[in-house]
Amino acid sequence: MSDWQDPDDAPVITRAIAERGDWRVDGKVVKPATGTYRRAGRPPQGDQPKSQVTLRLDADVLARFRAEGPGWQSRINAILRKAVGA
Numbered sequence: 001m002s003d004w005q006d007p008d009d010a011p012v013i014t015r016a017i018a019e020r021g022d023w024r025v026d027g028k029v030v031k032p033a034t035g036t037y038r039r040a041g042r043p044p045q046g047d048q049p050k051s052q053v054t055l056r057l058d059a060d061v062l063a064r065f066r067a068e069g070p071g072w073q074s075r076i077n078a079i080l081r082k083a084v085g086a
Contacts, residue, residue: 050077 023031044050065072 020034022029022033065076068075
């Protein structure tokens with residue numbers, strides 16, 4: 001038997017890992033998570049939280065926004081907001 005492990009294989013779920021996570025039955029949480037695991041991303045902010053979407057942009061357009069540094073996504077949002085008159 002080889003010690004090699006396929007990188008596509010799921011990791012072994014230990015008792016410690018299982019005890020930290022949510023326990024769900026039919027999609028309903030019956031025991032909330034108690035460990036360090038959390039949902040990815042930040043929690044919604046304010047009364048009108050932003051929505052995550054997938055948007056395809058031309059490479060040169062994206063490169064130009066990214067070249068301006070951090071906050072490029074917010075700058076795109078501001079330009080789109082102005083374009084739709086919001």
